[in-house]
Amino acid sequence: MKNATEFNLNEISAVLTRTPATLNALLRGLPETWVLSNEGRGSEGKDTWSAFDIVGHLIVGERTDWMPRVRIVLENGEARAFDPFDRFAQSRESEGKSLEQLLDEFTRLRNENLAALRALNLQPEDLNRRGRHPALGAVTLSELLATWAVHDLTHLHQLSRVMAHQYRDVVGPWSAYLGVLHCAGHGA
Amino acid sequence: MKNATEFNLNEISAVLTRTPATLNALLRGLPETWVLSNEGRGSEGKDTWSAFDIVGHLIVGERTDWMPRVRIVLENGEARAFDPFDRFAQSRESEGKSLEQLLDEFTRLRNENLAALRALNLQPEDLNRRGRHPALGAVTLSELLATWAVHDLTHLHQLSRVMAHQYRDVVGPWSAYLGVLHCAGHGA
Numbered sequence: 001m002k003n004a005t006e007f008n009l010n011e012i013s014a015v016l017t018r019t020p021a022t023l024n025a026l027l028r029g030l031p032e033t034w035v036l037s038n039e040g041r042g043s044e045g046k047d048t049w050s051a052f053d054i055v056g057h058l059i060v061g062e063r064t065d066w067m068p069r070v071r072i073v074l075e076n077g078e079a080r081a082f083d084p085f086d087r088f089a090q091s092r093e094s095e096g097k098s099l100e101q102l103l104d105e106f107t108r109l110r111n112e113n114l115a116a117l118r119a120l121n122l123q124p125e126d127l128n129r130r131g132r133h134p135a136l137g138a139v140t141l142s143e144l145l146a147t148w149a150v151h152d153l154t155h156l157h158q159l160s161r162v163m164a165h166q167y168r169d170v171v172g173p174w175s176a177y178l179g180v181l182h183c184a185g186h187g188a
Numbered sequence: 189m190k191n192a193t194e195f196n197l198n199e200i201s202a203v204l205t206r207t208p209a210t211l212n213a214l215l216r217g218l219p220e221t222w223v224l225s226n227e228g229r230g231s232e233g234k235d236t237w238s239a240f241d242i243v244g245h246l247i248v249g250e251r252t253d254w255m256p257r258v259r260i261v262l263e264n265g266e267a268r269a270f271d272p273f274d275r276f277a278q279s280r281e282s283e284g285k286s287l288e289q290l291l292d293e294f295t296r297l298r299n300e301n302l303a304a305l306r307a308l309n310l311q312p313e314d315l316n317r318r319g320r321h322p323a324l325g326a327v328t329l330s331e332l333l334a335t336w337a338v339h340d341l342t343h344l345h346q347l348s349r350v351m352a353h354q355y356r357d358v359v360g361p362w363s364a365y366l367g368v369l370h371c372a373g374h375g376a
Binding site: 001002003004005006007008010011012014015018021022024025026029030031033034037039040133136137139140142143144146147149150151153154156157158160161163164165166167168169170171172173174176178179180181182183185186 | 189190191192193194195196198199200202203206209210212213214217218219221222225227228321324325327328330331332334335337338339341342344345346348349351352353354355356357358359360361362364366367368369370371373374
């Protein structure tokens with residue numbers, strides 16, 4: 001595990017680059033059980049997400065969150081707070097689309113954003129520049145970029161859990177050994 | 189979520205088929221930070237696994253666990269208990285290999301096992317046949333096959349968590365929002 005200052009842009013880019021192909025390999029063409037079911041809970045399970053919802057959320061992040069925030073840090077520093085991330089925008093934006101369309105859209109947007117990130121040609125001193133998160137306060141550019149990659153991983157973690165949930169009763173007594181079935185989601 | 193009897197072999201095969209490509213897309217060519225680091229804990233962190241260890245464990249499962257147990261159910265029923273799964277065999281078997289070699293080996297073994305499963309041409313009545321787990325007692329063939337797929341998902345869940353752990357301090361205050369950083373592993 002790295003300490004707080006050991007950010008490495010190549011390592012972060014290596015994860016960000018791989019996420020579209022990972023989601024394609026995992027999800028494209030899967031039967032609907034795995035793609036459209038969520039984890040239930042609450043009234044009619046409306047407070048948990050399906051694989052379809054998760055890919056939609058990642059698209060919203062590519063469009064409105066990550067690179068726009070990078071630009072705010074570089075152009076405005078702490079003078080202008082980031083716009084809040086709308087965690088529910090995907091229900092509108094994904095409407096009427098297929099999972100395959102969402103996977104294509106995510107792949108295209110991620111590739112465009114990584115090209116834009118490379119074009120910035122960030123230097124080590126840029127990574128310490130600060131921005132202002134509307135709830136968390138002062139953050140650095142390296143924290144923002146690391147969060148972009150770990151946010152991919154948190155949704156891969158959620159995705160494996162949402163999928164496993166669909167068969168939680170079907171595995172019988174083995175559920176005791178399957179850690180993913182004992183994950184409560186950590187509020188993410 | 190399905191009830192305990194809604195096993196569907198096509199749905200389970202769809203997950204099992206995709207895991208090698210998912211792991212390839214996620215892991216092949218990644219910098220060592222993501223591949224060789226574990227989650228620490230305990231004396232020198234020897235009780236947690238790296239991505240490399242996880243792929244090694246999946247290989248051991250393909251070789252010694254899943255299809256051998258399917259055959260024991262079909263040939264011996266409850267008369268012969270399954271051999272216990274050696275959860276630490278990968279440390280010997282992976283020694284001296286690269287992650288790329290392990291990914292290739294897992295892909296080959298999984299494809300061979302799925303071909304062998306198809307060749308069994310299992311019928312609905314076969315899925316209720318019973319075997320005997322050395323610790324859990326009576327289990328059915330459908331429970332075993334569902335567990336094979338959910339076991340893939342539990343290790344994808346673990347993999348995303350192990351990778352995220354490497355940058356847990358680098359994301360700064362955003363760690364509060366990243367559920368994967370608050371997953372304690374559920375003992376899996």
